[in-house]
Amino acid sequence: MTRSTAVLRDPAALLAAGLIPPERLGELQQVAARYAVSLTPHMAALIDPSDPHDPIARQFLPDAAELWSREGETPDPIGDDSHSPVEGIVHRYPDRVLLKLVHVCPVYCRFCFRREMVGPGRRQSLSSTALEVALDYIRAHPEIWEVILTGGDPLILSPRRLREVVRALGAIEHVQIIRVHTRVPVAAPDRISAALVRALKLRGKSTYVVLHANHPRELTENARAACARLVDAGIPMLSQSVLLRGVNDDAETLGALMRVFVENRIKPYYLHHGDLAPGTAHLRTGIDEGQALMRALQGRLSGLCQPTYVLDIPGGHGKSPIGPSYISRRSSRAEFEVEDFNGQRHAYPPLPSS
Numbered sequence: 430m431t432r433s434t435a436v437l438r439d440p441a442a443l444l445a446a447g448l449i450p451p452e453r454l455g456e457l458q459q460v461a462a463r464y465a466v467s468l469t470p471h472m473a474a475l476i477d478p479s480d481p482h483d484p485i486a487r488q489f490l491p492d493a494a495e496l497w498s499r500e501g502e503t504p505d506p507i508g509d510d511s512h513s514p515v516e517g518i519v520h521r522y523p524d525r526v527l528l529k530l531v532h533v534c535p536v537y538c539r540f541c542f543r544r545e546m547v548g549p550g551r552r553q554s555l556s557s558t559a560l561e562v563a564l565d566y567i568r569a570h571p572e573i574w575e576v577i578l579t580g581g582d583p584l585i586l587s588p589r590r591l592r593e594v595v596r597a598l599g600a601i602e603h604v605q606i607i608r609v610h611t612r613v614p615v616a617a618p619d620r621i622s623a624a625l626v627r628a629l630k631l632r633g634k635s636t637y638v639v640l641h642a643n644h645p646r647e648l649t650e651n652a653r654a655a656c657a658r659l660v661d662a663g664i665p666m667l668s669q670s671v672l673l674r675g676v677n678d679d680a681e682t683l684g685a686l687m688r689v690f691v692e693n694r695i696k697p698y699y700l701h702h703g704d705l706a707p708g709t710a711h712l713r714t715g716i717d718e719g720q721a722l723m724r725a726l727q728g729r730l731s732g733l734c735q736p737t738y739v740l741d742i743p744g745g746h747g748k749s750p751i752g753p754s755y756i757s758r759r760s761s762r763a764e765f766e767v768e769d770f771n772g773q774r775h776a777y778p779p780l781p782s783s
């Protein structure tokens with residue numbers, strides 16, 4: 430086996446890098462014909478090929494289980510298309526839009542909720558004309574306070590291209606916040622260059638970067654340095670993670686992930702329940718398991734380390750928090766009962782009647 434210095438884009442390259450056994454090549458070529466494969470050298474180096482349960486491999490190496498779709502799985506599980514007034518824009522909530530600039534990523538996650546839309550040979554990146562139409566849409570809607578650059582991964586673009594888009598958004602008076610969703614700081618940390626950081630900054634407006642990472646091992650020394658370059662430049666960072674079977678579905682790993690975010694000045698933001706994307710059932714957990722994990726985090730970790738556990742309701746109805754509840758009404762009384770972090774329940778009185 431040789432450690433690759435090139436991006437691995439198909440099962441033959443994964444085989445040459447010693448990441449998959451020869452007997453799986455045929456079935457994994459079938460998976461790759463349907464869903465994009467890409468692994469950066471940085472991410473590939475994190476995989477321990479001798480561990481059949483390696484949590485990094487599980488996120489990025491194709492699996493024959495992806496060939497089987499289950500009931501309820503759908504190509505557009507969070508309903509982007511039904512909220513897309515013009516190409517590249519998803520306007521689901523009143524005060525914010527998604528702006529999808531590209532449909533490519535440095536790595537392709539096997540659980541991706543947009544797996545039918547991202548990857549080479551899928552939809553093209555936004556053309557200059559389509560981008561102008563998308564910007565016109567944002568200009569014409571004064572209720573849009575925040576623009577979320579997503580994709581694909583927007584930080585795969587060159588600093589020059591990013592600067593053009595960020596400046597165009599910054600020139601729109603009612604847009605105050607630009608939020609960037611990315612996996613680049615962990616997948617290809619060297620791309621977070623001084624020029625890229627400068628391209629994201631905007632005088633008088635705020636840029637937030639939301640890092641997608643799912644296992645503490647993704648926060649390598651280089652990844653931490655990349656995040657530090659963003660935060661040191663005054664760009665706040667948040668995290669989003671997907672709850673994944675065999676990757677982070679135990680309290681110890683999930684807790685370690687949240688702590689490593691906070692230690693690197695990245696505030697845990699969302700823990701997503703896995704979306705109903707085709708061929709991803711083997712990576713999803715039950716909602717009851719997710720709620721039990723959230724209780725475990727609440728019981729053992731600092732408040733800084735608590736993400737919001739959310740589900741994107743299939744059909745495009747938006748995101749809802751689905752974490753456990755700690756408060757209920759006492760049966761047949763007006764008072765409440767609140768649960769503490771040890772699971773003990775306590776009465777809380779209602780407002781006195783005047």
Ligand code: SF4
Pocket residue numbers: 533534536537538540541542543544547580581582612641
């Ligand atoms: S980085 Fe995001 S858009 Fe790209 S494959 Fe992963 S989940 Fe999908």
